[in-house]
Amino acid sequence: MLDDHQLVSAMHARSSPQSRYSRYQSARRDLSFAEWATLVDPSRGLSLIAQDRNSPSHVVAVSHLLFTDRAGVGELGILVEDAWQNLGLGTALVRQALAQAQNLDLHTVLVITELSNHRMRGICRALGSRTVQVEGNVIDLALPVAGPPPIQDVDRRCHASAQHLVSPCPARSRR
DSSP, X not given: OHHHHXXXXXXXXXXXXXXXHHHHSSOOOOXXXXXXXXXXXXXXXXXXXXXXXXXXXXXXXXXXXXXXXXXXXXXXXXXXXXXXXXXXXXXXXXXXXXXXXXXXXXXXXXXXXXXXOHHHHHHHHHTTOEEEEEETTEEEEEEESSOOOOOOOSOTTBOOSSOEESSOOOOOOOO
């Protein structure tokens, strides 16, 4: 887990403040080990990282599908390093999260993002999202879990399906 944290921290450092802001709604510079440990705790959900196929120690994206306080509803966040954006990796990570959501007993996956985050909104729209709420400059989008299977049509420089399960979470009931 420490190695994964270090690799993800290095990706954060390579990502622009705008990319980090789009993920966290703040341009945070890094992710503390305590924050990382919380995000990858299997009792909280599922985390995936994507690595450069030619350099496995080079993490290029991370996603977290976390349980919420509402049964059957998870919240998804992704961060893709700037140099790896617009290659289909973000879409692949969202599709992979949706494919895993059923194993986590989720029927809905929420994405909470800024109205200005056109990339994430475009991914969600393409995957059949519906708007749940708009408050100020923040939009909540709901993705149906019974979505399309994970995509394989991404730039071949990276792994883009269940690449590296940081914290595999067995199927279990959240009731």
